[in-house]
Amino acid sequence: MTAMSDPETSDTGSAPLEGIRVLEWSSSIAGAYAGRLLCDAGASVTRVGGAETLGHGRHFDSYLNHGKMRVSGDLAELRRSASSVPADIVVLELPDAPDRDLLSGFGDTVVAVISPWGLDGPWAGTGRPWSEFTLQAEAGSLTWRGSMSKYPIMTGSSEGLWVAGTMAAGAATAALQGGGEGRILDVALLDATVYTTNLFHSVTASVSRPSRSPRPRRRLTPSVEPAADGWIGLNLASAQNHEDFVVLIGRPDWLDDEQMRTFEGRYARRAEWTAAVRSWTVRHTVQECIDALAAFRIPAAPVHSGATILEDPQVVAREFYEPHPDGRFMAPKPPLLFDGVRPRRRKAAPADGPPAPTGRRPVASSDLPFDGLRVVDLGTWWVGAYVGSALGAFGADVVKVESTRRIDGSRTMGGVPVTRDHWWECGSFYLGANFNKRNVTLDITQAEGRELLVRLIEDADVLLENFAPRVLESAGLGWDEVHRINPRLVMLRMPAFGLTGPRREMVGYAQTVEQFSGLCWRTGYPGGDPTNPQGPADPMGGANSFFALAAALLRRRVTGRGMLVEAALAEGALVMASEQVIRWTADGELLDRAGNRAVEAHVQGAFRAGGDERWIGISVLDDGQWKALVDVLGFADWHEDHELRDRVGRQAAADRVEARIAEWVAGRKPEDVVDRLVAAGVPAGLCTDPRWIHEHPHLAGRGSYELTELPWAGTIPLPTLPFRRMGQPTWLTRRPPTLGEHNHEVLVGELGLSEETYAGLVERKVIGDAPAGFR
Incomplete structure (x- = not known):
C-alpha cells in the first residue's frame, strides 16, 4: 500500500488516530466504549447526545466519557455538526434502526450504527422491546450456562455490549481507509451477542448433526475451584x-x-x-x-474480584490501573500499546466546541480498505483467527501459517472424533473463525521452514501472532529482528497476559483470563461459585486487537514506517470487568454474583415455560413496562400493592414477584408468552438453543449465516463477522482453507521455489497437508 506523507502531523506512535474527528451518540456501554477506544487512540471525540446515564452509576459513566467533548443537541444537530465541521467517524447508537434519511445526510463520513437488531431483517425498525438480558436469551447465551437444578444464568458483565462497541470502533477505523462506498457500518447487538457467547455451537451441530433433544446445562470441569485462601481457575x-x-x-x-x-x-x-x-x-x-x-x-489463574485484582503482581507491574482524573476511583488504562507505549489519556476534557478540521482524511485507491495488504497470520484459536478473517473481509490477502507438527488448536474443538476422515478439517472453532484466508504449513523448528517464513515476512505489511511470547522469540523472530527484516511491517502481538510482567510466560486461554479478570466473579448464582461466562474474552481480545491494528495501519499511511502493536488478551477482559474496580475504589462496594438480576432492572429473570426444558427471559426496565407486565399477567392486585410502587420496592420483593411470574408462565407455550409480552411493550425473549441459532427468525432473515460448502465437513451455515458494511454483500469471499491447501500456490507460484525443492520440503516434512502422524 502507498504511504502518505503529512509534514504537519507529529509522529505520535502511541496516538495513531491523532487528527481524526469523531462524533458520538450513545445509549449504552456499546456506543460509549466505541467512543472511549477511539479517544484513547488519539481521536478527538465529541459526545453530542444519547442516554444521560448508562445505568451503572456516575463514576462508571465518567470513566467511559472522560476526555470527550460534550455538546447538547438532537439527532438533527448531530447531522448538522458532522457536515459543518467534517467528521471522519460518527458512532450512532439507537434503540432501533434509524430512518434511512438520517443516514443519507452524513455524506462520506464513516457511520457506525449500533442498534439491537441491525438495519435490516424482520425485527429491524419494528420498535421491538429489548434488554441486554433478552438479547442474551435470544442469542442462545443462557441455555447452557448454570445448573440443571436451577434456572439458566446470564453473563454478569455486559460482555456482548463491550464486544459490540469494540468491533464498531475497529470496523470504523478500517472503513476510514477505504474509498467512498461502504461508509455505513451496521453493528447489531444481537449478532454481536451471538458471536460473543455461543462458542460456535451451531457449527458443531451442523457438522455432527446431533439429536434435537435439550442438552443439559453444566459447569466446566475443572474450572473454578476453591483453594485454601480463595479461588483458583483451571483449564x-x-x-x-x-x-x-x-x-x-x-x-x-x-x-x-x-x-x-x-x-x-x-x-x-x-x-x-x-x-x-x-x-x-x-x-x-x-x-x-x-x-x-x-x-x-x-493453564491456571487466580480468580479475582474487583478488590483483589488491584494487588495482582501482573497488573501492578504493568501499571494497568490508574487514578481517574477526578481522583475518586481507579480505572483501567487503554488495553493496547503502540511501540511499547500505552496511550496516555487526557487529564481533563477539552473545552466545549468542535475542533478545527485537520485535513488528514485518508485516501485509498480501492473501495476495500485493505485491498493490496499482505498479511502473514500466525494466529491460533479464536482471538488470533478473528483478526485475520476481519482483515480478509476488508480486502487483505491473508496467508495463515500452521505447522503439521503443531496445528491450530481450534481444529480440535467441536467433539469430532479422530476416527473421522480428515477430522482436523471439521473443528467448529476453526471453521467458524478462519474464513477469507489461504493456508500454508511451515515447520519453523527446521531451518528451511524458518527461512520460508522470513521470506513471507519480507513481503508482508502485517505479521500477527498470539503465541506465548517465548515462541517466536526463541525462533529469533522477536520484534527487533522482524523490524530489521521489514521496516514497513506492522507486527501485532496478542499474548495472554502481556509481553512484560511476572505472568508474561503464563499459558492462558479465554477461560483462563475470564477467571483472572473478574468476569467469572460476576457470573453465577447469588452465594454460589464463580462461573465461567464461557467465551467472551476471546472475541473481545480479537476485536480489541483488530482495532489497534487498524489504527496502526492508518498511522503507517502517514509515516510509511512499521510499528509493534501489543494487545494482551487479559487486558481486554479486564476492561469488560472494569465496573467492579470502579465501584470498589469509589464506594467500597464489592460487586458479586446476582444470577439474572441487575441494578437497572425492576424485574429480570429466566422462567420455565411449556412444561419441559424451555425458558423465556423477561426484563422490566421502567414503570411503563411494569404496568404492561402486570396487565398481561392479569395480576391487578399488584397495581395496589404499596410495596411494589417503584423499582426499589420491586427489587426488594424480587423473590415473591419472580415466584408468581414463574407460576403464571409455567403452564403456557413459551412462544405465546413472548409474543404477548412483546406486543405489550415488555422486553421478552425465547432462550434459544445455540446449536440451531442459525435458524433464529431474525438472524436467518437478516442473512447472518452463509451456507458454505466445505471439503470434509459438508455444506453448513457459517457465521461471519457480526456486523455489516453497507454495499458489501458478503464478508465470506473464501471458505476456511484446509491444512496446507495453498502450499504450492504460495511457495512455488509466489516465492518461486522449484518443483524439486518443493518435493524435498514435503519429503522432509517441512510442509504437509495433515497433522504429524495422520498420513
Missing part, C-alpha cells in the same frame, strides 16, 4: 494437561481411565472427579496451586 486444554493434572492431584490410576480423559466422561462422574480435584486445591493456597500447575504448563 485442561490438551491431553497432556490432563495426564499431568491427574498425577499432580494424586490420581495416576486415571491415566488409563478412558472415561476420565474426556469432558463428557468427567461430567458423567462429576461428583467423583470434583471431590478429587477439590481435595487437592483446598490443601493449597492459590499461589501454591498456580506454582505447581505452572511447572507442567497447565
